[in-house]
Amino acid sequence: MQESPSQNHVVATGTYTIVWLALLLLLAATIAIAKLQLLARFSVLGSLAIASVKAGLVLAFFMHLKYEGRFLKGMLALALAALTLLIGLTFVDVWYR
Amino acid sequence: MNSERIDPQGKKMGMWFFLFTEILFFGGMFLLYAIFRSLYSREFHAAAAEENLLLGTINTVILLTSSLTIALSISALRRGENLLSSRLQAATILMGLAFLVIKFFEWKAKIVLGIYPDSPVLLRLGKGEILFFGLYYMMTGLHGLHVLVGCAVIAFMVFFTRRETINRGNYARLENTGLYWHFVDIVWIYLYPLFYLIT
Numbered sequence: 001m002q003e004s005p006s007q008n009h010v011v012a013t014g015t016y017t018i019v020w021l022a023l024l025l026l027l028a029a030t031i032a033i034a035k036l037q038l039l040a041r042f043s044v045l046g047s048l049a050i051a052s053v054k055a056g057l058v059l060a061f062f063m064h065l066k067y068e069g070r071f072l073k074g075m076l077a078l079a080l081a082a083l084t085l086l087i088g089l090t091f092v093d094v095w096y097r
Numbered sequence: 098m099n100s101e102r103i104d105p106q107g108k109k110m111g112m113w114f115f116l117f118t119e120i121l122f123f124g125g126m127f128l129l130y131a132i133f134r135s136l137y138s139r140e141f142h143a144a145a146a147e148e149n150l151l152l153g154t155i156n157t158v159i160l161l162t163s164s165l166t167i168a169l170s171i172s173a174l175r176r177g178e179n180l181l182s183s184r185l186q187a188a189t190i191l192m193g194l195a196f197l198v199i200k201f202f203e204w205k206a207k208i209v210l211g212i213y214p215d216s217p218v219l220l221r222l223g224k225g226e227i228l229f230f231g232l233y234y235m236m237t238g239l240h241g242l243h244v245l246v247g248c249a250v251i252a253f254m255v256f257f258t259r260r261e262t263i264n265r266g267n268y269a270r271l272e273n274t275g276l277y278w279h280f281v282d283i284v285w286i287y288l289y290p291l292f293y294l295i296t
Contacts, residue, residue, distance in 0.1 A: 020165040034294040047290035079117040083124040
């Protein structure tokens with residue numbers, strides 16, 4: 001079997017530390033936006049968007065997804081698409097009942 | 098051909114499949130939260146004010162940092178630094194436990210006020226509040242359980258790392274433990290704004 005790039009990729013300490021600092025900055029940003037009500041009625045959307053950026057950073061670097069092959073990324077996309085579909089369709093049902 | 102050939106890619110794939118089931122497991126609860134929030138937005142708004150933002154934020158910092166230490170422990174192991182790796186794992190466990198201790202005090206503060214599922218105080222409040230706190234206890238409780246399981250699994254990893262059962266050539270178990278821990282971190286990344294920020 002062909003060796004995937006992730007097999008010999010050791011992520012440097014500096015990279016992880018930068019990602020961690022970015023996560024803390026995003027945490028500070030999300031608190032500031034919520035407390036100062038910067039986005040007014042879009043605050044829920046804003047908080048979830050920031051949470052998704054944080055989750056993306058954890059996935060890409062801490063969970064190594066950036067260095068994985070297409071197959072694994074595709075599988076994750078499929079799982080997330082299933083969840084989105086599930087939530088979306090349920091909302092359609094609740095709203096237009 | 099060596100019969101004990103290790104297939105780290107396959108092991109990792111298995112862990113990811115498990116995490117996909119976990120996504121849908123927590124996803125179901127996030128779905129409930131989303132639906133009830135859209136139906137009872139005013140009540141959710143008011144009930145979320147009960148949450149302790151400071152403790153929630155401290156716990157977020159703790160979990161984000163513990164994700165850093167477990168990630169660093171894998172890099173250390175792959176450089177052959179078993180001792181450093183085991184120390185970083187131990188630090189991760191300590192942060193996981195600190196998270197649970199803070200969570201305990203958060204729950205306790207609410208229970209003292211009489212806010213817990215099916216409590217007389219809660220039942221006098223509206224449907225929206227009952228749903229909010231029901232989801233709060235359910236989601237943070239199951240998340241806390243995942244943190245506890247994670248701590249136990251990492252404790253095994255410390256043992257394996259010290260005995261060099263896992264090492265720079267055979268680290269799939271630690272890698273999978275890390276994936277699990279990061280997943281639990283991601284769940285918290287979403288729980289935090291939903292229960293502490295959106296007030």
